[in-house]
Amino acid sequence: MRRRSPKWAVPLVVAVPLMLASALYQWTLGLEKADQFGGALALPVGIVTAGLAVSALVVAVQALRRDHREDDDEAFRALAEAVRAQWRDEERLRLPGNRPLVIGWSQTRRRVQAARSAVFGEGTGGHGRDGEGAELADALLELRHRQLVVIGEPGAGKTALMVRTLLELFTRSELDRIPVLFPLSAWDPKIGLNTWMAGRLAEDHGLAPETALGLMSRILPVLDGLDEIPSPLRPKALRGIDRELSDRPFLLTCRRDEYETAVRDSRAFLSRARVVEVEPIDPEDAIAFFSDAEMEGENRWDPIVRHLREHPRSPLARALETPLMVDLLRAVYRTRAEPPAELLDTGRFPDRESIEHHLLNSLIPAVYSDRDPDRRYRPDRARRWLTTLSRHMAAWGTRDIELWRLRSPAVPVLVGLILAYGGWRLGELVFDWTGGLWLAAALGTAGAVTALIPGSEVPVNARHAAEAGTLLRWNGIVAVGWTALVGGLTGSLVATLLADHHDLAGTGWVLAAVFALSAALSTSWGAYHISRLWLALRGRLPFFLMRFVQDAHRNTAVLRRVGAVYQFRHARLQDALIAQTRDEGREPRRLPGWMRIVSGNWLRTPMLRLGALVVTACAAFWGFALLAKADAVSVVAGSQPRVIDTPVCIVGDPVQPCVRDTTLAWERLRAGQPHTTTFEILGGSRAPVSSWRGGWSAEGCRGSAVDAAITAGGATSRKRLTAGRSSSDWSWPQTDRNTTRFTLTLTRVDTRPCPLTVKWQSPGVSRDPFYAFWQRIKGRDG
Numbered sequence: 197m198r199r200r201s202p203k204w205a206v207p208l209v210v211a212v213p214l215m216l217a218s219a220l221y222q223w224t225l226g227l228e229k230a231d232q233f234g235g236a237l238a239l240p241v242g243i244v245t246a247g248l249a250v251s252a253l254v255v256a257v258q259a260l261r262r263d264h265r266e267d268d269d270e271a272f273r274a275l276a277e278a279v280r281a282q283w284r285d286e287e288r289l290r291l292p293g294n295r296p297l298v299i300g301w302s303q304t305r306r307r308v309q310a311a312r313s314a315v316f317g318e319g320t321g322g323h324g325r326d327g328e329g330a331e332l333a334d335a336l337l338e339l340r341h342r343q344l345v346v347i348g349e350p351g352a353g354k355t356a357l358m359v360r361t362l363l364e365l366f367t368r369s370e371l372d373r374i375p376v377l378f379p380l381s382a383w384d385p386k387i388g389l390n391t392w393m394a395g396r397l398a399e400d401h402g403l404a405p406e407t408a409l410g411l412m413s414r415i416l417p418v419l420d421g422l423d424e425i426p427s428p429l430r431p432k433a434l435r436g437i438d439r440e441l442s443d444r445p446f447l448l449t450c451r452r453d454e455y456e457t458a459v460r461d462s463r464a465f466l467s468r469a470r471v472v473e474v475e476p477i478d479p480e481d482a483i484a485f486f487s488d489a490e491m492e493g494e495n496r497w498d499p500i501v502r503h504l505r506e507h508p509r510s511p512l513a514r515a516l517e518t519p520l521m522v523d524l525l526r527a528v529y530r531t532r533a534e535p536p537a538e539l540l541d542t543g544r545f546p547d548r549e550s551i552e553h554h555l556l557n558s559l560i561p562a563v564y565s566d567r568d569p570d571r572r573y574r575p576d577r578a579r580r581w582l583t584t585l586s587r588h589m590a591a592w593g594t595r596d597i598e599l600w601r602l603r604s605p606a607v608p609v610l611v612g613l614i615l616a617y618g619g620w621r622l623g624e625l626v627f628d629w630t631g632g633l634w635l636a637a638a639l640g641t642a643g644a645v646t647a648l649i650p651g652s653e654v655p656v657n658a659r660h661a662a663e664a665g666t667l668l669r670w671n672g673i674v675a676v677g678w679t680a681l682v683g684g685l686t687g688s689l690v691a692t693l694l695a696d697h698h699d700l701a702g703t704g705w706v707l708a709a710v711f712a713l714s715a716a717l718s719t720s721w722g723a724y725h726i727s728r729l730w731l732a733l734r735g736r737l738p739f740f741l742m743r744f745v746q747d748a749h750r751n752t753a754v755l756r757r758v759g760a761v762y763q764f765r766h767a768r769l770q771d772a773l774i775a776q777t778r779d780e781g782r783e784p785r786r787l788p789g790w791m792r793i794v795s796g797n798w799l800r801t802p803m804l805r806l807g808a809l810v811v812t813a814c815a816a817f818w819g820f821a822l823l824a825k826a827d828a829v830s831v832v833a834g835s836q837p838r839v840i841d842t843p844v845c846i847v848g849d850p851v852q853p854c855v856r857d858t859t860l861a862w863e864r865l866r867a868g869q870p871h872t873t874t875f876e877i878l879g880g881s882r883a884p885v886s887s888w889r890g891g892w893s894a895e896g897c898r899g900s901a902v903d904a905a906i907t908a909g910g911a912t913s914r915k916r917l918t919a920g921r922s923s924s925d926w927s928w929p930q931t932d933r934n935t936t937r938f939t940l941t942l943t944r945v946d947t948r949p950c951p952l953t954v955k956w957q958s959p960g961v962s963r964d965p966f967y968a969f970w971q972r973i974k975g976r977d978g
Contacts, residue, residue, distance in 0.1 A: 211469050221546040272414055273406050276374045278401055280366050283359055283377075287754055296360065297485050297519050299353040300328040300475040301346065307450065308347075308459045309471040309561050316340060316470070332357060332366035332472075337370060341468040342416075342445030347452040348474030350519030350768055354449040357474065358418050361447065365416065366679065373416040373445065375403075379758055381424035381595035381681040389440045391416060416624035422450035422458075424767065426593060430454070431462035476517035485522055496529070499537040512539055515551040520766050524555040527753075531565040532558070556772040563752040572747055573738070578775075581744060582754065584736045586662040586764070595770065596744070600668055600720040606730035607723045608644035616640030642812035647718050667810040668742070672723035682715040803886060827879035828960050832937070834873040837862045837956075860959050862942055864951040871942045872929050877935075877961055884934045889960030893922040897950035904954070908938035916945075917954060928961070 288298075309315065317340045327335060336344045348354050362375040376397065383392050390412055397415075398408040424431050437448065448466075452473060453459045459465045471504070485502060486497045500525055504513050515521050529536040545551045560582060564575040573581075592601065619639035623632035716722045731737040745762055749755040754769070755762045764770040789883055831837065837860040862871055877885065885908070894917040900916045909931030929938075942954055 201839065208443075227655065232938070251545070271893060272411060273404060275376075275397075275403070276366070277409065278634045279374060280363070283363055284758065284967045287359060292386065296356075298328050298481045298518055299360075301357070301472045302475055302529075304347060304452075304473040306347075306456050306473070308456050308465060309345075310467050310469070314468055320446060330360045332361045333364040333368060335470075336361070336365075336445070336447065337368065337474070338622060339470055341443075344439070344446075345383050345448045345466060345467065345469050345471040345825055347450050347455045347456070347471060349453075349518065350451055351518035351766060352474040352476075353519035353601070354474060355420055355766075356519060358420055358447060358449055362418055371416070373414055375416040375418050375447075377418040377420055379424070379595060379760060379763065380419050380421045380433070381943070383425065383433070385425065385429045385436050389436050400758065404654055405615045412581035413444075417446045418442075419448045420529070422448060423454040425580050425772055427454070427458070430458040431464040434458060434464040434466060435461075438464075438468075442468065451623040457928070475523055477519060479508055479513060479516070482516050482522045485699070486526060495533055499535075503540055511542075512551055515548045515555075521552060521555055524559055528555055528562040530562065532562050532649055553772075556769060556869045558778070559769065561755065563754060570750070573744065577735075578744075578748075580735065581737050582748070583773045583777060584731065585745075586770045587777060589770065590774055592978075597755070597763065598739070599745070599855060600671060600724060600759050601728045603648060603723050604727035604730045605728050607717065608647040610646040611717050612640040612644030614710055614714045614717070615643035615839075618707055618714070621707055621710070632922060638812055638815070643714055643718075647723065668721055668724060671719060671724075675716045675719040675721040679712045679716040682712045686973065708777045751890075777799060793872065826884075827863070827877050827963060829875045829877055832874050832876045834939070835862060837873065850881060857958060860956045862954045865942060865954060866951075867944045867947045869944070873940045874937060875940065876937050879963075883959045883963040884931070885928055885938075886928055886964040887928050887962045889956035889962055890956055891922050892917055892926060893955050894919040895953045895955065896953045897946075897948055900944065900948055900950070900952045902954055903943045903945055904951065905941045905943075909935040919952060 204317075272273065332346070336342055345353050346357060358377065362377060365371055374567055376534075378396055381387070381509060382396070394405065394408040394412055394617065398405050399406075403411070404479055419437065422430060423431060435448070446469075448469070455471075483501050486500065500512075504516070504647045507513060516525065525536065526537075539554075545554065560579045561575040562574055564578045588602060589595060594599075616636040616639060618633035619637075620632040656935040701944040717726060726743045728737060731740070732741075745755065749757055749762060753765060755767050757763075794811055840859040840861055842857045842859065843854045860880035862873075865871060891916070892904070893977070894900065898921050900919045903914065904917055905914045906926075906929055907910055908929045911931040913927055913929040914917035944952060
C-alpha cells in the first residue's frame with residue numbers, strides 16, 4: 197500500500213517555529229522598547245500560533261480517521277487481517293514448536309441454560325455435539341442463533357479455547373463476520389454493551405468511532421471473562437448481553453461457579469445461547485504435553501508420568517486437571533535446577549492448593565532464570581516490576597496493562613509545583629506577594645488534582661500496529677501540540693501587555709514556559725515518562741519499561757497482548773503477585789470512581805484538565821480581588837451616626853472566638869432635613885476606591901424612602917433606600933481621582949410622621965486590586 201505523506205504534520209511544523217519566532221521578536225521588543233505597533237503585532241502572532249497548534253491537533257486526528265471514513269469495506273478487511281495476525285502471533289508465542297494441549301468440552305449439566313427448544317429449535321430433541329479444541333467453531337455454527345457460552349473452573353483453558361476457536365472461525369467461509377475478543381474486565385454494565393465494544397474496537401484497533409459503530413454489525417464478539425465483572429453487576433451484564441445481542445452470534449466465557457451463582461440468584465440467563473463446560477485435562481494428554489518438552493534420552497519427567505498413571509486422584513493429578521497448571525508445570529521446570537519430582541513430596545505439597553500456589557509463584561523466577569541463556573532481566577527485579585504493574589491494574593480495577601494510564605504520585609506533585617510557581621509569579625505581578633501566595637496555592641492544588649486524570653489523548657492509527665508503543669508515540673505528538681498551543685497563546689498575551697517593559701518581559705516568558713510545561717507533563721505521554729523515570733529511580737520499574745513489557749510478552753509469555761493493551765497470561769498470576777504484596781502488608785489502593793469516569797476520551801480528558809485550570813485561575817484571581825485591599829472609614833465632620841457594636845462569635849475557634857461587627861445608624865430622619873456626614877478613608881494605600889463594603893438598609897417607617905448621595909473626587913452616585921429593604925448594589929462614584937474623603941447626604945423624600953433610620957452595616961470601602969499592575973502597564977510610578 198502506498199504510504200501517505202504526513203499532511204497532519206504541516207500545521208505543527210509551521211506552528212512551532214512561528215511560536216519561537218514570536219517569542220524572540222517580542223522579547224526583542226521588550227528589550228529595545230519598540231513602538232506600539234510592534235507590541236500590538238505580538239497578540240495576532242500568538243493567536244495565529246495557537247490556531248495553527250489547534251489545527252495540527254485536529255488535522256492529525258482527522259488524518260488518523262480519514263481512510264476509515266472513505267471505505268468501510270477496506271476497514272473491515274484491514275481489521276480482519278490485524279485480528280488474525282495478532283492472534284496467530286499470540287498462539288505461536290504461547291506454544292513455540294509444540295502441539296497444543298487438548299482441551300475437551302461438553303454440554304453442561306448445570307441448570308444455567310435456556311430451554312432446548314429455544315437454543316436448538318423446535319423438535320430437535322438434542323443438546324448439540326461435544327468435542328475438543330477448535331471443534332467448538334463447528335458447534336457454534338451449527339446452532340440456530342450461533343450463541344455459545346463456555347464455562348469452567350479457573351485456569352480450565354477457556355481463553356485459550358476461545359483463541360483457537362477464533363482462529364478457526366477465520367477459515368470458515370460461511371461466517372461473514374470478524375471474531376473479535378473483548379475482555380469484559382474493562383466493561384461497566386451501566387454502559388451499553390454495543391457502545392462499549394465500539395469504543396474498545398476504536399481504541400484497540402485504531403478505528404474512527406463512527407467506523408467502529410458501523411462495523412459492529414459485521415463482527416462476532418468473543419466476550420472473555422464475565423466473572424471479572426463485580427458479582428453485583430453480573431446479572432445486569434447478562435441481561436445487557438441478552439438484550440443487545442439477541443439477534444447476533446457471540447461467544448462468552450465465565451468461571452462455572454460464578455456463572456451458576458449469577459443465573460440462580462437473579463434468574464438472569466441468556467435466552468438463546470447454548471452452555472458448554474470445559475472438561476478436566478486427561479492425564480495422558482498432559483503426559484504427551486510434557487514429552488514434547490523433553491530431550492531424547494532424558495528421564496526428568498519419568499517420576500511425574502508414573503505418578504499420574506498410578507495415582508489419578510492424587511493432589512498433583514487434580515492440580516494438573518487444568519491447562520494453566522499443566523502449562524505452568526512445564527514452564528517452571530524447563531530451567532529450574534530442582535527436578536519436578538519435588539512435587540511428589542507430600543510434606544511440602546500436601547494438597548492441590550499448595551501445588552498451584554508453588555507453580556504460580558515459581559513462574560517468574562523460572563522464565564527469568566540464570567539458567568536461561570536468553571535471560572535479559574534478573575528474576576527478583578522482574579518480579580518487582582511485574583508486581584508494580586499488577587498493583588497499577590488493581591488500582592484501576594482492570595486486568596489490562598494500559599501504559600498510557602500510568603501515573604505515579606510524582607506527576608501531580610511536579611505539575612502542582614510548576615503551576616504553583618507560575619501562580620506565584622502571576623499573582624506577584626498583578627497584586628503583591630500575598631496575591632502570589634493565593635494564586636500559587638489555588639493553581640498548584642488544581643494542577644495536582646487534574647494531573648491525576650489519565651487517558652489517551654488520541655486514537656491510534658489502524659495502519660500501524662495497534663499497540664501501546666504506537667499509542668504513546670501519537671500521544672507525544674499531541675503533547676507537542678498542547679505545548680505549542682498553551683505556550684504560544686500565554687506568551688503572546690503576556691508579552692503584548694508587557695512589550696514596553698523590559699524588566700517584566702522575562703516574567704512573561706517564564707509564565708509562558710511554566711504553563712506550556714505543565715500542559716505537556718499533564719498529557720499521557722508526559723505523565724508516562726515522568727512516572728516511568730520516577731518509579732525506575734525507586735527500583736519499582738525499569739528505565740526502559742516498554743522494552744521490558746514487550747520482552748515479557750514475546751520472550752517469556754508472561755504477558756499477552758489484546759489490541760493496544762497487555763494482560764497477564766492468566767488472571768491468577770496477577771492475583772498471586774497482588775496476594776504477595778498483601779502478605780507483606782501493602783494493600784493495593786483502589787482509585788476513586790470519578791477518575792475512572794472522566795478518563796479515557798481523547799478530547800474530553802485534556803480539555804477537562806485545561807478547563808479546570810482556567811476556571812480555578814479565574815476564581816482565585818477574582819476571589820483575591822474581592823477580598824483584598826479593604827479599608828475602614830471614620831467620621832470626621834457633619835451628622836454623627838450612632839455606632840452599634842455587635843459581637844459575632846464563632847463556635848470552636850480557640851484563637852479568636854468573637855469579633856466585633858460595627859453598624860452606623862442615622863436615626864430619626866425627617867422630611868426636608870438633609871443629613872450630611874463626611875468620612876475619611878483609613879489606610880495608606882494609593883489605589884483608588886472601587887466599591888463599597890457592607891450593606892445599606894432603611895428601617896422604622898414602612899413605605900418611607902430616603903435619597904442617598906455619595907460625593908467623591910468631584911463625582912456623585914445616588915441611591916434610593918426604601919424602608920424594609922436592604923441593598924448592597926450601590927456603585928461608587930465613577931472617578932479616577934485617588935480621594936481620601938467622601939461625603940454622604942441622606943434626604944428623606946416622604947412626609948410621613950413616623951421616624952426613619954438608615955443603617956450602614958460593616959462600613960468600609962474596597963480598593964482597586966489591579967491598581968499597581970495597571971500602573972506598571974501604563975508606565976507610571978506605582
